[in-house]
Amino acid sequence: MRPHSSLKQEFLKKWVMGLQRCSFSEKNMSILERKKAIKLSADIAMASARNGTTCWSRSLISNASNDGSDSYLVEQILGSDSDRPAVENKAPTKRASVCKKIVKRSYRIRRRRRRKYVASTPSSIAKHLVRKRTQVLKSLIPGGEFMNEICLIEETLDYITSLRVQVDVMRSLASAFVTASE
Structure with missing residues (x-):
């Protein structure tokens, strides 16, 4: 597992790139659409920061790629298909x-x-x-429904670590904006 600082840097770089691609400058974008775009870009940035080495990251990328409206943003953040980590389609x-x-x-x-x-x-x-409780955990982790118990625990720990990194970066970014506006 990589140190938090390099994971934070990689996430921040990809997330900012994703936010720039979302084109928030459009005035006809609703708050819910902005929220969805921010969440999607954060999820894809976090998954791409893990380089597709975990099941949950491959699942997030696959789900976003399969959704027609979100596939453009995924391509912008991850690059072309040759640069993208291999994603297995394990749909039943x-x-x-x-x-x-x-x-x-x-x-x-x-x-x-x-x-x-x-x-x-x-x-x-x-x-x-x-x-x-295992069923509930499987429903919370992206791609968890296809994992066995041991893999599920490892993936859950990695997913929690990644979510903490995501929260830390967002918190520090928000505090930087607050201090800059004062």
């Missing part, structure tokens, strides 16, 4: 989603049967809570 196929439905239905049926015969034990309650 239709067959996989059908199989998931069947598996979920069978789990529900088994769970109903088990509830009739087995009383809740502390270990089963703990396993249920861990499973539930």
